[in-house]
Amino acid sequence: MIAIRYASIRPLDISNGEGVGVSLFVQGCHFHCENCFNQSTWDFNGGKEWTEDNENKFFKLIDRPHIKRVSILGGEPLADENTSEVLKICKQIRLLFGNTKTIWLYTGYSWNEVFDKVGCIYQQNFSTDKIIRREIIKHCDVLVDGRYLDELKDQSYPYAGSTNQRVIDVTKSLQRSQIVLWNK
Numbered sequence: 001m002i003a004i005r006y007a008s009i010r011p012l013d014i015s016n017g018e019g020v021g022v023s024l025f026v027q028g029c030h031f032h033c034e035n036c037f038n039q040s041t042w043d044f045n046g047g048k049e050w051t052e053d054n055e056n057k058f059f060k061l062i063d064r065p066h067i068k069r070v071s072i073l074g075g076e077p078l079a080d081e082n083t084s085e086v087l088k089i090c091k092q093i094r095l096l097f098g099n100t101k102t103i104w105l106y107t108g109y110s111w112n113e114v115f116d117k118v119g120c121i122y123q124q125n126f127s128t129d130k131i132i133r134r135e136i137i138k139h140c141d142v143l144v145d146g147r148y149l150d151e152l153k154d155q156s157y158p159y160a161g162s163t164n165q166r167v168i169d170v171t172k173s174l175q176r177s178q179i180v181l182w183n184k
Helices: 052-062 080-097 128-138 170-176
Strands: 005-013 021-026 069-074 102-106 142-145 166-169
Touching: 005 052, 021 052, 021 080, 052 080, 069 080, 080 102, 080 128, 128 170, 166 170
Parallel strands: 021 069, 069 102, 102 142
Antiparallel strands: 005 021, 142 166
């Protein structure tokens, strides 16, 4: 049984990452950031059921030559309630498309909340949810991290809502064991 719900799928999205992409807005968030642009995604019981049919349609949308990116946001993709299915989706994107599609993940968790030491991937004494969050991030190319802070809102700040959020190059950060910001 699939355990997540989703708010919407944008089949042709240019606002949640570089280039033209498909965006999946998962349902459910515990953070409830003040003046969040997407409060309708907070309720884990809201939105629509993520069915096999919806999933197949989602992957067909990705499988178009002009689609270069897949963005997963919400709600909160790394909420415990969503992690198992989000990991499955990320793995499936990699299996079907390799590195021909970039994966962007937007989360209210900071890199440091997921990786106790910057970039460290050791897995001793951690909850299963933390390990799954790490695994999800390892399948992504770009991570936009941190909770939205309304007092730091900046509409000119690329790909994030507030200036405390970072746009992180996941591959380089993991290779160097330090946060490396993404540059286009």
